Amino acid sequence: MEVRVVNVRKEFERFPALHDVSLDIKSGELIALLGPSGSGKTTLLRLIAGLERPTKGAIFFGEEDASQKSIQERNVGFVFQHYALFRHMTVADNIGFGLKVRHGAARPSSQEIRRRALELLDLVQLSGLEKRYPAQLSGGQRQRVALARAMAIEPKVLLLDEPFGALDAQVRRELRRWLREIHDRTGHTTVFVTHDQEEALELADRVVVMSQGRIEQVGTADDIYDTPNSPFVYSFIGESSSLPVKVENGEVWIADRPIGLEAPHAPPGEAVLYFRPHDVDLLDGCSGCIAGTVAASRRVAGTRRVELEIGGERQRVEIELPVDHPAAQKSRVAFRPRRWKLFPKA
């Protein structure tokens, strides 16, 4: 099922939580909503689910305008961060709940409900635990039950709100791989919210980066990582260094000299240069490069990070050096970013 979010705005007591957000989700896609706290990602997910109503705009499931439908009619599977399992029901009853509350002919027989529950339990690899109560399961097991329960109603879309947020690191990684497998096997259109970029980039087909109630960028992990299109994405995803620069004659300047980067389309004037610390070419001499004095250096796994003091401006940037690079305290290093982007000065 394809989902389209069209010009949605959401206010809580006049406080805007989402400003005019549009997003197309393709059928069968696994998509991540990534952003810091307060970015509106959970609100967007709850709007798609129907747990909130948009102040303006519409949400389409296929050709249907879902914003007119009640949450019960929407048929979405929602998985909550804290599982929200029914404490007084066994695992099997939890999974079968969505089928049991159907009316008339739509309700399968109780044997059928049981069969389906056991089947799903098998899918989430918890066979044999059907008689347990949620309190008797580990966090990871509970989240699997929650997922099975959401899938039992054959939802049009599967929505997960920080599904691994309450679990410890080890279980998180396991469940992440497992969710990808389940998705590939069942092909549900799936949207999940996370604040963990590693999780988003590793798991999702496409990542939606959000900040302050707006979508900053939508793209594959490669798009987002290699060509961030805003200073926010640069600094929120991965690591980045930035330097204040000037654009003149289609070239990028630091203080009074060009640094060998061509920017023919950038408007002249002050700007900020962004690049990834590891995405630089080290140079020997310096005609058209960035040069600085090593102010600090630290070892990070297989590489060395150095902090350079650039020019008299006392600007500091971080770049990555091979471990065997002879740079030492106070020595000068020259480099040029391999991939970079200019943004207007804030």
Place this chain on the structure above:
Amino acid sequence: MADPEIKSYEPHHESRSAAVTESRPVRITLTTVTLVFLGIFLLLPLIIVFKEAFAKGVGAYFQSLGDADTRSAIRLTLLVAAISVPLNLVFGLSAAWAIAKFEFKGKAFLTTLIDLPFSVSPVISGLVYVLLFGAQGLLGEWLKAHGIQILFAVPGIVLATVFVTFPFVARELIPLMQEQGNGDEEAALSLGASGWQAFWYVTLPNVKWGLLYGVLLCNARAMGEFGAVSVVSGHIRGLTNTMPLHVEILYNEYNAVGAFAVASLLAGLALVTLVLKTLLEMRYGAEIAATRGH
């Protein structure tokens, strides 16, 4: 983890999405039914007390309060509360210290025993003392021989009151002190404080609001107890009549204004208790144990 900021923008009532609340007409109906029910069962009895007390005017009201027997009933009630509340206060502190600060065998059982008086009918609470101290009681002969009067006298009334108000302070303090743990006291001891100093300067300030809360409830019950006191008092006018007992006597003598005048004092006490209790819960809710009521 969660989105705390976004969540705080949602006021947790109105913006409950339509999916998790009732429709407006249903909400209004349920609220109305509730208010009417509470109005009939709680508010009307309270109103009628004051209405009846002033039925024959302010003059008659104060005249009946000025009656000598009434005044002695008020004095006795205050006396009984002044003895039994401090006794239970000391017990409450002592029991809470032993139970909350230490781990020992039989602790759960002891905690259950403390709650025992709540599950005993007030009449039985009085009866046990009659069986003990009455003329046919276990100690009756001995007491008579030594000229000690417990039953149908102030000591009996105090004992019965202590019995029924026994758990109030302890059950307020125990969960509170358990939650606060031993860290503060251990710190005080490590800084050189004595046990008494640790109790006085550290424990007591930490639990003072919960303590006050317990004392408040204990006092309300002590002044208002009827069943237990009725069994042990002997209803001697001017001597062993507490306010609630005096209410009964006046009422049975068809002295409605007199009965309701005394009742209005007790109702006033109840209202003051409720107001203080609510203020304590509002301001110090976190510092008062979660066990509200009783």
Place this chain on the structure above:
Amino acid sequence: MTTAPAHAGWRFRQPSVIPGFGLTLGFSLAYLTLIILIPLSGLIWRSAALGWTDFWALATDRRTLKALEISFGTAFIAAAVNVVFGTLVAWVLVRYRFPGRRVVDAMVDLPFALPTAVAGIALTTLYAPTGWLGKLLMPLGLKVAYTPLGIIVALVFIGLPFVVRTVQPIMEELDKEVEEAAATLGASRFQIITRVLLPSLAPAIITGFSLAFARGVGEYGSVIFIAGNLPYKSEIAPLLIVIRLEEYNYPAATAIAAIMLALSFAMLLVINLVQTWSRKRYG
């Protein structure tokens, strides 16, 4: 200040640097024993001294049986009424916002704070045939004051806060997400309430019922004014104890008291079992 030597095996208490264990536990136990345990065991001793045949004869006396039946029956009905209205009151206080909610919330504790004798005469005056409510009910053929119905009214008054204050905190803790989860799974509001919310509240409701019931069975002050106290009709067991005492019939008073105590403790046991069971199961 007792500091038990830390030796292996059975130990009465865990070692601790906090002083005062011996003093506080000793005082607490002594006080508990003097005030509660000795008097209560006196009651048990006296009823045991009756001997089985005498006890059985007193216990199965028709007036006694009827009084017990009235006490337990009216307390049961009143507790059931309170389960319905108490849960409703808790629901409205927790879920809805309306002007004066705080005052109403505070008012719920009135029966805890108001002396029972005051409640008794107030309710009697209200429900007497000439009273505000009695006048309204009379044409409907409902006589409340001086009938068993009056006992139920008094016990509803007394028991209400027990249900509200047991259910309310549990209701406040209910996770909104659980309701949302049920809604996304297609459950209607009615289904959510009956299949998800009420079952999770069931242990609290049962506990509230038991507390209100236990209190109702033993209640004396508020009932005796409104009940009319006709033997075999509206005479409650606590009142019969008082009557037997006034007749200096100690054995009969003791027997009734012993039966009531045994039943109350059975109730207490049930409450504890329900709580342990629900804690074990639902965590």
